[in-house]
Amino acid sequence: MAYMVRGILFFGGFLLLCLQLACGQQTSADSIKKEKQPMRKKLDVNSENTFDKEAPKHGYYLQINHQNCHYEVRVNDEEAYQYRDRYPVMSIRPPLNPFIQKSGEQSLSIRVFPIKGAFLSKMADLSIGLFYYTDMSDEENSYGELVHLLDWELPKIENEETPMVRLDTVFKATVPYEIKNLDHAVDLSKMDKDELLAEVVAEYKAIFKLMERDYHQYYIERNKPAFDRSDMWAYTTEESSRKVSENNAAFFKEDLEEIQPIENYKLNLYAYGKTVSLRRMIDNGNVICKAEILEEDHPPYYKKGEKHYYEGAPVRLYKDKRDNQWHIW
Template identity: 25%
Template sequence: MQNSEITEKNIVNKLASNIHHYDDEPMYQLLITNNWCSSEILINDMLVFKNFQEPLAGPTVDINNYIFKSGVQTVTIRMYPVGKYKDEDIKTFIAGTGMSVTVNEYDEKSEKDNEIIKYTTPIKEERDEYGQLQFEAIGKTYYEARFTFNATIPYKVEGFENARDLREWDAAILHKKLLQEYNKVKAIYQNKDYDNIARTSYDGLKNEVISKYQTREYIDEVWEMLMETYKLPTFEMQPIENYKMVFFADGKLVALMQDSKDPRVRGNSSLWAKFNRGEGIETLFCNSYFYIPKGATEFKIY
Protein backbone atom coordinates (compact mmCIF):
# COMPACT_ATOMS: atom_id res chain seq x y z
CA MET A 1 0.00 0.00 0.00
CA GLN A 2 3.03 2.34 -0.15
CA ASN A 3 2.27 5.37 -2.37
CA SER A 4 -1.17 3.95 -3.13
CA GLU A 5 -2.20 7.10 -5.03
CA ILE A 6 0.60 6.64 -7.59
CA THR A 7 -0.08 4.93 -10.92
CA GLU A 8 1.82 4.32 -14.15
CA LYS A 9 -0.14 7.16 -15.76
CA ASN A 10 0.15 9.85 -13.07
CA ILE A 11 3.66 9.28 -11.71
CA VAL A 12 5.28 11.85 -14.01
CA ASN A 13 2.85 14.58 -12.90
CA LYS A 14 3.21 13.57 -9.25
CA LEU A 15 7.01 13.69 -9.45
CA ALA A 16 7.00 17.01 -11.31
CA SER A 17 4.76 18.57 -8.63
CA ASN A 18 7.58 18.14 -6.08
CA ILE A 19 10.18 20.11 -8.03
CA HIS A 20 11.20 23.59 -6.87
CA HIS A 21 13.83 25.95 -8.21
CA TYR A 22 16.06 28.29 -6.21
CA ASP A 23 18.37 31.26 -6.69
CA ASP A 24 21.28 28.93 -5.96
CA GLU A 25 21.13 25.31 -7.15
CA PRO A 26 24.42 23.67 -6.11
CA MET A 27 25.29 20.32 -7.64
CA TYR A 28 27.82 18.13 -5.86
CA GLN A 29 29.94 15.67 -7.79
CA LEU A 30 32.72 13.16 -7.29
CA LEU A 31 35.57 13.33 -9.80
CA ILE A 32 37.17 9.89 -9.61
CA THR A 33 40.49 8.51 -10.78
CA ASN A 34 40.63 4.73 -10.40
CA ASN A 35 44.04 3.10 -11.03
CA TRP A 36 44.61 -0.65 -11.06
CA CYS A 37 41.93 -1.63 -8.60
CA SER A 38 38.26 -2.46 -8.26
CA SER A 39 36.38 -0.07 -6.02
CA GLU A 40 33.22 1.14 -4.34
CA ILE A 41 32.42 4.63 -3.08
CA LEU A 42 29.68 5.44 -0.59
CA ILE A 43 28.19 8.79 0.43
CA ASN A 44 26.65 8.76 3.90
CA ASP A 45 26.96 4.95 3.77
CA MET A 46 24.97 4.66 0.53
CA LEU A 47 26.56 3.18 -2.58
CA VAL A 48 27.06 5.80 -5.31
CA PHE A 49 29.81 4.25 -7.44
CA LYS A 50 31.14 0.77 -8.15
CA ASN A 51 33.76 -0.39 -10.60
CA PHE A 52 34.64 -4.05 -10.94
CA GLN A 53 35.35 -4.14 -14.66
CA GLU A 54 37.72 -1.31 -15.63
CA PRO A 55 41.03 -1.14 -13.71
CA LEU A 56 41.66 2.31 -15.20
CA ALA A 57 38.66 4.64 -15.01
CA GLY A 58 37.91 8.32 -14.45
CA PRO A 59 34.17 8.94 -14.13
CA THR A 60 32.27 11.91 -12.72
CA VAL A 61 29.35 11.00 -10.44
CA ASP A 62 26.51 13.28 -9.30
CA ILE A 63 25.75 12.77 -5.60
CA ASN A 64 23.01 15.27 -4.67
CA ASN A 65 20.41 12.53 -4.21
CA TYR A 66 22.54 11.04 -1.41
CA ILE A 67 22.74 14.36 0.44
CA PHE A 68 19.62 14.62 2.58
CA LYS A 69 20.43 17.73 4.60
CA SER A 70 23.03 20.48 4.85
CA GLY A 71 26.10 19.87 6.96
CA VAL A 72 28.80 17.21 7.16
CA GLN A 73 28.73 14.44 4.55
CA THR A 74 30.87 11.29 4.78
CA VAL A 75 32.69 9.68 1.85
CA THR A 76 33.87 6.06 2.15
CA ILE A 77 36.27 4.52 -0.37
CA ARG A 78 36.68 0.73 -0.58
CA MET A 79 39.34 -0.77 -2.81
CA TYR A 80 39.91 -4.35 -3.96
CA PRO A 81 42.49 -6.00 -6.25
CA VAL A 82 41.73 -6.01 -9.98
CA GLY A 83 41.44 -9.80 -10.19
CA LYS A 84 41.28 -11.32 -13.65
CA TYR A 85 42.07 -8.81 -16.35
CA LYS A 86 43.00 -9.83 -19.89
CA ASP A 87 45.73 -12.48 -19.47
CA GLU A 88 46.56 -11.60 -15.85
CA ASP A 89 45.12 -12.46 -12.45
CA ILE A 90 46.05 -9.58 -10.14
CA LYS A 91 45.23 -10.91 -6.67
CA THR A 92 46.79 -8.13 -4.56
CA PHE A 93 47.39 -4.40 -4.90
CA ILE A 94 50.34 -3.50 -7.12
CA ALA A 95 52.71 -0.54 -6.94
CA GLY A 96 50.61 1.53 -9.34
CA THR A 97 47.32 0.95 -7.49
CA GLY A 98 45.66 4.11 -6.25
CA MET A 99 42.60 6.34 -6.27
CA SER A 100 41.88 10.02 -6.07
CA VAL A 101 38.42 11.39 -5.29
CA THR A 102 37.63 15.08 -5.63
CA VAL A 103 34.41 16.59 -4.31
CA ASN A 104 33.37 19.39 -6.62
CA GLU A 105 30.51 21.89 -6.36
CA TYR A 106 29.08 23.76 -9.31
CA ASP A 107 26.03 25.87 -9.96
CA GLU A 108 24.83 26.50 -13.51
CA LYS A 109 22.77 29.50 -12.43
CA SER A 110 25.58 31.40 -10.69
CA GLU A 111 28.35 29.76 -12.74
CA LYS A 112 30.14 28.81 -9.52
CA ASP A 113 32.57 25.91 -9.85
CA ASN A 114 34.95 25.04 -7.08
CA GLU A 115 36.85 22.11 -5.64
CA ILE A 116 35.84 21.42 -2.04
CA ILE A 117 38.28 18.68 -1.09
CA LYS A 118 40.50 16.11 -2.77
CA TYR A 119 41.53 12.76 -1.31
CA THR A 120 44.41 10.72 -2.76
CA THR A 121 45.43 7.29 -1.49
CA PRO A 122 48.80 7.40 0.30
CA ILE A 123 52.09 6.17 -1.13
CA LYS A 124 55.15 4.73 0.58
CA GLU A 125 58.05 7.01 1.43
CA GLU A 126 60.53 4.76 -0.36
CA ARG A 127 60.34 3.96 -4.08
CA ASP A 128 60.71 0.45 -5.49
CA GLU A 129 63.88 -0.92 -7.11
CA TYR A 130 62.93 0.77 -10.38
CA GLY A 131 62.45 4.15 -8.74
CA GLN A 132 58.65 4.02 -9.00
CA LEU A 133 56.22 5.23 -6.34
CA GLN A 134 54.39 2.49 -4.45
CA PHE A 135 50.85 2.35 -3.06
CA GLU A 136 50.97 2.17 0.74
CA ALA A 137 48.86 -1.02 0.77
CA ILE A 138 50.84 -2.83 -1.95
CA GLY A 139 50.50 -6.60 -1.57
CA LYS A 140 47.25 -6.37 0.41
CA THR A 141 43.73 -7.33 -0.68
CA TYR A 142 41.58 -4.56 0.85
CA TYR A 143 41.90 -0.87 1.59
CA GLU A 144 39.35 1.52 3.07
CA ALA A 145 39.47 5.25 3.70
CA ARG A 146 37.03 7.92 4.84
CA PHE A 147 36.85 11.69 4.70
CA THR A 148 34.17 14.33 5.15
CA PHE A 149 33.04 17.54 3.49
CA ASN A 150 30.39 20.17 4.13
CA ALA A 151 27.45 20.68 1.79
CA THR A 152 24.77 23.36 1.76
CA ILE A 153 21.56 22.46 -0.06
CA PRO A 154 18.34 24.47 -0.63
CA TYR A 155 15.99 21.52 -1.16
CA LYS A 156 14.28 19.33 1.41
CA VAL A 157 14.07 15.56 1.03
CA GLU A 158 13.29 12.80 3.48
CA GLY A 159 16.24 10.78 4.72
CA PHE A 160 16.28 7.90 7.17
CA GLU A 161 16.73 9.54 10.55
CA ASN A 162 13.30 8.22 11.56
CA ALA A 163 13.98 4.67 10.42
CA ARG A 164 14.85 1.76 12.70
CA ASP A 165 18.40 0.44 12.96
CA LEU A 166 17.93 -2.96 11.34
CA ARG A 167 21.31 -4.20 12.57
CA GLU A 168 19.63 -4.64 15.96
CA TRP A 169 17.21 -7.24 14.58
CA ASP A 170 17.73 -10.97 14.74
CA ALA A 171 19.56 -11.68 11.46
CA ALA A 172 17.59 -14.84 10.62
CA ILE A 173 14.20 -13.15 11.19
CA LEU A 174 15.25 -10.09 9.20
CA HIS A 175 16.54 -12.21 6.32
CA LYS A 176 13.32 -14.22 6.10
CA LYS A 177 11.19 -11.07 6.15
CA LEU A 178 13.40 -9.34 3.57
CA LEU A 179 13.39 -12.30 1.19
CA GLN A 180 9.59 -12.28 1.26
CA GLU A 181 9.62 -8.63 0.21
CA TYR A 182 12.07 -9.32 -2.60
CA ASN A 183 9.85 -12.07 -3.95
CA LYS A 184 6.85 -9.71 -3.85
CA VAL A 185 8.73 -7.06 -5.82
CA LYS A 186 10.05 -9.64 -8.26
CA ALA A 187 6.45 -10.77 -8.92
CA ILE A 188 5.37 -7.17 -9.53
CA TYR A 189 7.94 -6.79 -12.32
CA GLN A 190 7.45 -10.27 -13.76
CA ASN A 191 3.66 -9.86 -13.85
CA LYS A 192 4.03 -6.45 -15.50
CA ASP A 193 2.02 -4.78 -12.75
CA TYR A 194 2.91 -1.30 -13.94
CA ASP A 195 0.99 0.64 -11.28
CA ASN A 196 2.86 -1.17 -8.51
CA ILE A 197 6.16 -0.72 -10.35
CA ALA A 198 5.41 3.01 -10.26
CA ARG A 199 4.58 2.88 -6.54
CA THR A 200 7.76 1.04 -5.59
CA SER A 201 9.87 3.40 -7.75
CA TYR A 202 8.31 6.63 -6.58
CA ASP A 203 10.22 7.49 -3.38
CA GLY A 204 13.67 7.00 -4.86
CA LEU A 205 12.76 8.90 -8.03
CA LYS A 206 11.19 11.72 -6.01
CA ASN A 207 14.35 12.36 -4.01
CA GLU A 208 16.42 12.26 -7.19
CA VAL A 209 14.36 14.76 -9.19
CA ILE A 210 14.07 17.14 -6.21
CA SER A 211 17.77 17.07 -5.37
CA LYS A 212 18.86 17.52 -8.99
CA TYR A 213 16.36 20.31 -9.78
CA GLN A 214 15.04 18.34 -12.74
CA THR A 215 12.45 19.37 -15.32
CA ARG A 216 9.17 17.70 -16.17
CA GLU A 217 10.56 16.93 -19.63
CA TYR A 218 13.46 15.02 -18.08
CA ILE A 219 11.15 13.01 -15.80
CA ASP A 220 8.88 12.16 -18.73
CA GLU A 221 11.84 10.98 -20.79
CA VAL A 222 13.28 8.81 -18.00
CA TRP A 223 9.93 7.21 -17.13
CA GLU A 224 9.15 6.51 -20.77
CA MET A 225 12.54 4.85 -21.20
CA LEU A 226 11.98 2.65 -18.12
CA MET A 227 8.49 1.65 -19.20
CA GLU A 228 9.71 0.72 -22.67
CA THR A 229 12.11 -1.73 -21.03
CA TYR A 230 9.54 -3.18 -18.59
CA LYS A 231 7.04 -3.72 -21.41
CA LEU A 232 9.41 -5.64 -23.66
CA PRO A 233 8.11 -9.19 -24.25
CA THR A 234 11.64 -10.44 -23.57
CA PHE A 235 11.82 -8.78 -20.12
CA GLU A 236 12.29 -11.62 -17.62
CA MET A 237 13.16 -11.46 -13.93
CA GLN A 238 15.97 -13.75 -12.79
CA PRO A 239 16.11 -16.09 -9.77
CA ILE A 240 16.94 -14.49 -6.42
CA GLU A 241 20.03 -16.50 -5.49
CA ASN A 242 23.71 -16.24 -4.59
CA TYR A 243 23.13 -13.16 -2.43
CA LYS A 244 24.16 -11.68 0.89
CA MET A 245 22.32 -9.31 3.22
CA VAL A 246 24.00 -5.89 3.31
CA PHE A 247 23.20 -2.83 5.44
CA PHE A 248 23.42 0.76 4.23
CA ALA A 249 22.76 4.22 5.69
CA ASP A 250 24.24 3.22 9.05
CA GLY A 251 21.91 0.25 9.39
CA LYS A 252 18.72 2.07 8.40
CA LEU A 253 18.53 0.39 4.97
CA VAL A 254 19.02 -3.26 4.04
CA ALA A 255 19.30 -5.07 0.71
CA LEU A 256 20.05 -8.49 -0.72
CA MET A 257 23.14 -7.93 -2.86
CA GLN A 258 24.90 -10.22 -5.30
CA ASP A 259 27.46 -12.41 -3.53
CA SER A 260 29.65 -13.00 -6.55
CA LYS A 261 33.12 -12.10 -7.79
CA ASP A 262 31.79 -11.93 -11.34
CA PRO A 263 32.51 -8.30 -12.32
CA ARG A 264 29.35 -8.17 -14.45
CA VAL A 265 27.06 -8.50 -11.40
CA ARG A 266 29.26 -7.74 -8.37
CA GLY A 267 28.04 -4.81 -6.31
CA ASN A 268 24.49 -5.02 -7.64
CA SER A 269 21.12 -6.07 -6.28
CA SER A 270 20.00 -9.71 -6.37
CA LEU A 271 16.79 -8.39 -7.93
CA TRP A 272 17.47 -8.20 -11.65
CA ALA A 273 16.16 -8.94 -15.11
CA LYS A 274 17.39 -9.89 -18.57
CA PHE A 275 15.89 -8.58 -21.81
CA ASN A 276 16.64 -8.27 -25.51
CA ARG A 277 15.80 -5.25 -27.64
CA GLY A 278 16.99 -7.13 -30.73
CA GLU A 279 20.68 -6.35 -30.30
CA GLY A 280 21.62 -9.01 -27.75
CA ILE A 281 21.00 -9.74 -24.07
CA GLU A 282 20.98 -6.76 -21.68
CA THR A 283 20.50 -6.62 -17.92
CA LEU A 284 18.62 -4.32 -15.55
CA PHE A 285 19.32 -4.32 -11.81
CA CYS A 286 16.52 -3.13 -9.53
CA ASN A 287 18.73 -1.55 -6.87
CA SER A 288 16.04 -0.98 -4.25
CA TYR A 289 16.60 -0.78 -0.51
CA PHE A 290 14.21 -1.56 2.34
CA TYR A 291 13.64 0.22 5.65
CA ILE A 292 11.21 0.18 8.57
CA PRO A 293 10.07 3.51 10.08
CA LYS A 294 10.33 3.87 13.84
CA GLY A 295 7.16 2.63 15.48
CA ALA A 296 6.35 0.36 12.51
CA THR A 297 7.04 -3.30 11.80
CA GLU A 298 6.60 -3.52 8.03
CA PHE A 299 9.11 -2.69 5.33
CA LYS A 300 8.96 0.28 3.00
CA ILE A 301 10.92 0.36 -0.24
CA TYR A 302 13.33 3.05 -1.34
Protein backbone atom coordinates in the same frame (compact mmCIF):
# COMPACT_ATOMS: atom_id res chain seq x y z
CA MET B 1 -49.71 -37.90 18.78
CA ALA B 2 -49.18 -37.39 15.06
CA TYR B 3 -50.68 -33.90 15.36
CA MET B 4 -48.30 -33.18 18.23
CA VAL B 5 -45.29 -34.33 16.19
CA ARG B 6 -46.37 -32.21 13.22
CA GLY B 7 -46.81 -29.28 15.65
CA ILE B 8 -43.33 -29.77 17.03
CA LEU B 9 -41.91 -30.05 13.51
CA PHE B 10 -43.76 -26.90 12.45
CA PHE B 11 -42.53 -25.03 15.53
CA GLY B 12 -39.00 -26.31 14.97
CA GLY B 13 -39.10 -25.27 11.32
CA PHE B 14 -40.48 -21.85 12.26
CA LEU B 15 -37.74 -21.41 14.88
CA LEU B 16 -35.06 -22.41 12.37
CA LEU B 17 -36.44 -19.92 9.84
CA CYS B 18 -36.39 -17.14 12.47
CA LEU B 19 -32.79 -17.98 13.36
CA GLN B 20 -31.78 -17.94 9.69
CA LEU B 21 -33.47 -14.57 9.18
CA ALA B 22 -31.87 -13.19 12.33
CA CYS B 23 -28.46 -14.41 11.24
CA GLY B 24 -29.03 -12.99 7.79
CA GLN B 25 -30.00 -9.63 9.26
CA GLN B 26 -26.98 -9.69 11.56
CA THR B 27 -24.68 -10.55 8.63
CA SER B 28 -26.17 -7.72 6.59
CA ALA B 29 -25.75 -5.33 9.52
CA ASP B 30 -22.14 -6.44 9.97
CA SER B 31 -21.49 -5.93 6.26
CA ILE B 32 -22.96 -2.42 6.37
CA LYS B 33 -20.92 -1.68 9.49
CA LYS B 34 -17.74 -2.87 7.77
CA GLU B 35 -18.51 -0.86 4.67
CA LYS B 36 -18.93 2.27 6.77
CA GLN B 37 -15.57 1.78 8.48
CA PRO B 38 -12.98 4.11 6.91
CA MET B 39 -10.06 2.46 5.12
CA ARG B 40 -6.69 2.87 6.78
CA LYS B 41 -5.01 5.90 5.26
CA LYS B 42 -1.75 5.15 3.47
CA LEU B 43 1.25 6.80 5.08
CA ASP B 44 2.67 9.78 3.19
CA VAL B 45 6.32 8.95 3.80
CA ASN B 46 7.50 12.26 2.31
CA SER B 47 5.18 14.52 4.32
CA GLU B 48 7.94 16.07 6.45
CA ASN B 49 10.39 16.76 3.62
CA THR B 50 10.99 20.41 2.73
CA PHE B 51 12.40 22.38 -0.21
CA ASP B 52 13.46 26.04 -0.22
CA LYS B 53 12.82 27.38 -3.72
CA GLU B 54 14.86 30.53 -3.02
CA ALA B 55 18.04 28.74 -1.91
CA PRO B 56 20.95 27.96 -4.29
CA LYS B 57 20.65 24.65 -6.15
CA HIS B 58 24.08 23.11 -5.67
CA GLY B 59 24.99 19.89 -7.45
CA TYR B 60 27.76 17.74 -5.89
CA TYR B 61 29.87 15.29 -7.92
CA LEU B 62 32.95 13.11 -7.79
CA GLN B 63 35.42 12.78 -10.64
CA ILE B 64 36.93 9.29 -10.35
CA ASN B 65 39.83 7.99 -12.45
CA HIS B 66 41.30 4.59 -11.76
CA GLN B 67 43.62 1.90 -13.08
CA ASN B 68 44.09 -1.72 -12.01
CA CYS B 69 41.86 -1.68 -8.93
CA HIS B 70 38.32 -2.05 -7.68
CA TYR B 71 36.74 0.45 -5.33
CA GLU B 72 33.63 1.53 -3.46
CA VAL B 73 32.63 5.08 -2.54
CA ARG B 74 30.14 5.78 0.24
CA VAL B 75 28.58 9.11 1.18
CA ASN B 76 26.84 9.12 4.57
CA ASP B 77 27.33 5.34 4.51
CA GLU B 78 25.27 5.00 1.33
CA GLU B 79 26.87 3.46 -1.73
CA ALA B 80 27.51 6.35 -4.12
CA TYR B 81 29.39 4.19 -6.61
CA GLN B 82 31.27 0.92 -6.85
CA TYR B 83 33.47 -0.56 -9.54
CA ARG B 84 34.06 -4.32 -9.65
CA ASP B 85 34.35 -4.98 -13.37
CA ARG B 86 37.38 -6.52 -15.09
CA TYR B 87 38.37 -3.57 -17.27
CA PRO B 88 41.53 -2.03 -15.77
CA VAL B 89 40.95 1.63 -16.69
CA MET B 90 37.86 3.77 -16.33
CA SER B 91 36.77 7.35 -15.64
CA ILE B 92 33.37 8.35 -14.25
CA ARG B 93 31.58 11.31 -12.67
CA PRO B 94 28.79 10.10 -10.31
CA PRO B 95 26.40 12.59 -8.62
CA LEU B 96 26.35 12.80 -4.83
CA ASN B 97 23.11 14.70 -4.21
CA PRO B 98 21.11 11.42 -3.96
CA PHE B 99 23.06 10.64 -0.78
CA ILE B 100 22.91 14.10 0.79
CA GLN B 101 19.74 14.42 2.89
CA LYS B 102 20.29 17.95 4.21
CA SER B 103 22.83 20.76 4.47
CA GLY B 104 25.77 20.33 6.81
CA GLU B 105 28.62 17.89 7.31
CA GLN B 106 28.67 14.80 5.06
CA SER B 107 30.86 11.72 5.48
CA LEU B 108 32.91 10.38 2.55
CA SER B 109 34.50 6.94 2.57
CA ILE B 110 36.65 5.46 -0.22
CA ARG B 111 37.75 1.82 -0.17
CA VAL B 112 40.19 0.51 -2.77
CA PHE B 113 40.43 -3.26 -3.42
CA PRO B 114 42.53 -5.54 -5.67
CA ILE B 115 41.24 -6.02 -9.22
CA LYS B 116 42.30 -9.66 -8.86
CA GLY B 117 43.94 -11.74 -6.18
CA ALA B 118 44.14 -10.90 -2.49
CA PHE B 119 46.43 -7.87 -2.63
CA LEU B 120 46.60 -4.55 -4.44
CA SER B 121 48.91 -4.40 -7.43
CA LYS B 122 51.76 -1.90 -7.46
CA MET B 123 50.16 -0.70 -10.70
CA ALA B 124 46.95 0.26 -8.88
CA ASP B 125 46.06 3.91 -9.20
CA LEU B 126 43.01 5.96 -8.24
CA SER B 127 42.35 9.69 -8.03
CA ILE B 128 39.21 11.42 -6.83
CA GLY B 129 38.10 15.03 -7.10
CA LEU B 130 35.10 16.33 -5.14
CA PHE B 131 33.41 19.46 -6.46
CA TYR B 132 30.04 21.15 -6.88
CA TYR B 133 28.24 23.36 -9.38
CA THR B 134 26.71 26.48 -7.84
CA ASP B 135 23.44 26.53 -9.82
CA MET B 136 22.06 23.34 -11.34
CA SER B 137 19.09 25.27 -12.74
CA ASP B 138 21.36 27.38 -14.98
CA GLU B 139 21.98 24.91 -17.80
CA GLU B 140 22.72 27.66 -20.34
CA ASN B 141 25.73 28.82 -18.30
CA SER B 142 27.17 25.38 -17.55
CA TYR B 143 25.38 25.18 -14.18
CA GLY B 144 27.18 28.16 -12.72
CA GLU B 145 30.59 28.17 -11.11
CA LEU B 146 32.51 24.94 -10.47
CA VAL B 147 33.99 24.82 -6.96
CA HIS B 148 36.59 22.19 -5.94
CA LEU B 149 36.35 20.88 -2.38
CA LEU B 150 38.74 17.93 -2.20
CA ASP B 151 41.35 16.01 -4.19
CA TRP B 152 42.72 12.62 -3.18
CA GLU B 153 45.11 10.12 -4.78
CA LEU B 154 45.76 6.53 -3.85
CA PRO B 155 49.19 6.37 -2.17
CA LYS B 156 51.81 4.40 -4.05
CA ILE B 157 51.57 0.72 -3.13
CA GLU B 158 54.92 -0.22 -1.58
CA ASN B 159 53.86 -3.27 0.43
CA GLU B 160 53.15 -6.26 -1.80
CA GLU B 161 50.64 -7.58 0.75
CA THR B 162 48.26 -4.62 0.96
CA PRO B 163 44.67 -5.97 0.81
CA MET B 164 42.88 -2.61 0.92
CA VAL B 165 43.42 1.14 1.22
CA ARG B 166 40.74 3.26 2.85
CA LEU B 167 40.11 7.00 3.16
CA ASP B 168 37.53 8.41 5.59
CA THR B 169 36.88 12.14 5.60
CA VAL B 170 34.08 14.71 5.72
CA PHE B 171 32.93 17.65 3.62
CA LYS B 172 30.30 20.34 3.99
CA ALA B 173 27.38 20.63 1.59
CA THR B 174 24.64 23.19 1.15
CA VAL B 175 21.39 22.03 -0.46
CA PRO B 176 17.91 23.62 -0.62
CA TYR B 177 16.10 20.52 0.61
CA GLU B 178 15.79 18.41 3.73
CA ILE B 179 14.73 14.78 3.41
CA LYS B 180 13.61 13.25 6.71
CA ASN B 181 12.42 9.77 5.77
CA LEU B 182 15.32 8.00 7.43
CA ASP B 183 14.65 9.89 10.67
CA HIS B 184 11.76 7.44 11.03
CA ALA B 185 13.61 4.35 9.79
CA VAL B 186 13.99 1.21 11.88
CA ASP B 187 17.59 0.40 12.84
CA LEU B 188 17.87 -2.83 10.85
CA SER B 189 21.18 -3.73 12.46
CA LYS B 190 19.26 -4.44 15.67
CA MET B 191 16.78 -6.85 14.05
CA ASP B 192 17.19 -10.61 14.22
CA LYS B 193 19.30 -11.48 11.15
CA ASP B 194 17.17 -14.42 10.01
CA GLU B 195 13.95 -12.45 10.46
CA LEU B 196 15.41 -9.48 8.59
CA LEU B 197 16.60 -11.63 5.70
CA ALA B 198 13.23 -13.39 5.42
CA GLU B 199 11.33 -10.08 5.35
CA VAL B 200 13.68 -8.48 2.82
CA VAL B 201 13.66 -11.48 0.47
CA ALA B 202 9.85 -11.64 0.60
CA GLU B 203 9.66 -7.91 -0.15
CA TYR B 204 12.10 -8.22 -3.06
CA LYS B 205 10.15 -11.09 -4.58
CA ALA B 206 6.87 -9.17 -4.29
CA ILE B 207 8.47 -6.12 -5.93
CA PHE B 208 10.03 -8.27 -8.65
CA LYS B 209 6.67 -9.90 -9.39
CA LEU B 210 4.95 -6.51 -9.63
CA MET B 211 7.72 -5.16 -11.87
CA GLU B 212 7.30 -8.09 -14.25
CA ARG B 213 3.51 -7.90 -14.31
CA ASP B 214 3.07 -4.14 -14.68
CA TYR B 215 6.02 -1.77 -14.25
CA HIS B 216 3.80 1.31 -14.38
CA GLN B 217 1.76 -0.07 -11.50
CA TYR B 218 5.02 -0.71 -9.62
CA TYR B 219 5.87 2.97 -10.14
CA ILE B 220 2.46 4.08 -8.83
CA GLU B 221 2.20 1.66 -5.90
CA ARG B 222 5.79 1.43 -4.69
CA ASN B 223 8.31 3.70 -6.39
CA LYS B 224 6.65 7.11 -6.80
CA PRO B 225 7.67 8.45 -3.35
CA ALA B 226 11.32 7.69 -4.21
CA PHE B 227 10.95 9.51 -7.53
CA ASP B 228 9.31 12.45 -5.76
CA ARG B 229 12.39 12.68 -3.53
CA SER B 230 14.64 12.49 -6.59
CA ASP B 231 12.84 15.53 -8.00
CA MET B 232 14.08 17.38 -4.91
CA TRP B 233 17.76 16.46 -5.02
CA ALA B 234 18.02 16.41 -8.83
CA TYR B 235 15.98 19.62 -9.23
CA THR B 236 13.70 17.96 -11.79
CA THR B 237 9.94 17.76 -12.34
CA GLU B 238 7.45 14.94 -11.84
CA GLU B 239 7.07 14.70 -15.61
CA SER B 240 10.79 14.13 -16.15
CA SER B 241 11.01 11.52 -13.39
CA ARG B 242 7.99 9.73 -14.85
CA LYS B 243 9.83 9.52 -18.18
CA VAL B 244 12.80 7.98 -16.37
CA SER B 245 10.47 5.37 -14.90
CA GLU B 246 9.05 4.66 -18.36
CA ASN B 247 12.58 4.13 -19.67
CA ASN B 248 13.30 1.79 -16.75
CA ALA B 249 10.26 -0.27 -17.75
CA ALA B 250 12.15 -1.37 -20.88
CA PHE B 251 14.09 -3.73 -18.58
CA PHE B 252 11.01 -5.97 -18.51
CA LYS B 253 10.20 -5.67 -22.21
CA GLU B 254 13.43 -6.79 -23.89
CA ASP B 255 15.55 -9.95 -23.59
CA LEU B 256 13.19 -11.37 -20.99
CA GLU B 257 14.92 -14.74 -21.06
CA GLU B 258 18.03 -13.08 -19.61
CA ILE B 259 16.31 -11.75 -16.49
CA GLN B 260 17.77 -13.64 -13.54
CA PRO B 261 15.84 -15.19 -10.63
CA ILE B 262 16.39 -13.80 -7.15
CA GLU B 263 18.98 -16.23 -5.79
CA ASN B 264 22.61 -16.46 -4.64
CA TYR B 265 22.30 -13.17 -2.78
CA LYS B 266 23.68 -11.51 0.31
CA LEU B 267 22.19 -8.76 2.44
CA ASN B 268 23.96 -5.39 2.67
CA LEU B 269 23.08 -2.64 5.14
CA TYR B 270 23.63 1.03 4.31
CA ALA B 271 22.98 4.46 5.85
CA TYR B 272 24.24 3.28 9.24
CA GLY B 273 21.82 0.36 9.31
CA LYS B 274 18.73 2.20 8.09
CA THR B 275 18.54 0.90 4.50
CA VAL B 276 19.07 -2.55 3.03
CA SER B 277 19.76 -4.10 -0.35
CA LEU B 278 20.09 -7.64 -1.71
CA ARG B 279 23.26 -8.08 -3.75
CA ARG B 280 24.74 -10.87 -5.87
CA MET B 281 27.21 -12.97 -3.94
CA ILE B 282 29.58 -13.20 -6.88
CA ASP B 283 30.26 -9.49 -7.47
CA ASN B 284 28.05 -7.39 -5.16
CA GLY B 285 25.87 -6.31 -8.11
CA ASN B 286 22.12 -5.75 -8.06
CA VAL B 287 20.29 -9.05 -7.54
CA ILE B 288 17.51 -8.02 -9.96
CA CYS B 289 19.51 -8.12 -13.17
CA LYS B 290 20.10 -9.69 -16.56
CA ALA B 291 22.84 -12.08 -17.61
CA GLU B 292 23.98 -13.75 -20.80
CA ILE B 293 26.24 -16.67 -21.60
CA LEU B 294 28.97 -15.34 -23.86
CA GLU B 295 29.02 -17.05 -27.25
CA GLU B 296 32.51 -15.88 -28.12
CA ASP B 297 35.69 -14.65 -26.46
CA HIS B 298 36.13 -10.99 -25.53
CA PRO B 299 39.87 -10.99 -24.85
CA PRO B 300 41.55 -10.39 -22.56
CA TYR B 301 38.76 -9.96 -20.00
CA TYR B 302 35.92 -12.34 -20.88
CA LYS B 303 35.88 -15.86 -22.27
CA LYS B 304 33.33 -17.82 -24.28
CA GLY B 305 30.87 -19.69 -22.07
CA GLU B 306 31.19 -17.32 -19.13
CA LYS B 307 28.12 -15.79 -17.52
CA HIS B 308 28.14 -12.03 -17.96
CA TYR B 309 25.86 -9.97 -15.70
CA TYR B 310 24.55 -6.63 -16.93
CA GLU B 311 21.76 -4.05 -16.60
CA GLY B 312 20.72 -4.31 -12.97
CA ALA B 313 17.52 -2.84 -11.51
CA PRO B 314 18.60 -1.27 -8.20
CA VAL B 315 16.23 -1.61 -5.26
CA ARG B 316 16.94 -0.37 -1.76
CA LEU B 317 14.49 -0.57 1.13
CA TYR B 318 13.87 0.95 4.53
CA LYS B 319 11.29 0.11 7.19
CA ASP B 320 9.29 3.07 8.50
CA LYS B 321 8.47 3.10 12.22
CA ARG B 322 5.27 5.06 11.56
CA ASP B 323 3.50 2.21 9.77
CA ASN B 324 5.97 -0.67 10.29
CA GLN B 325 6.02 -1.24 6.53
CA TRP B 326 8.81 -1.58 3.97
CA HIS B 327 9.25 1.27 1.49
CA ILE B 328 11.51 1.88 -1.51
CA TRP B 329 14.46 4.08 -0.66
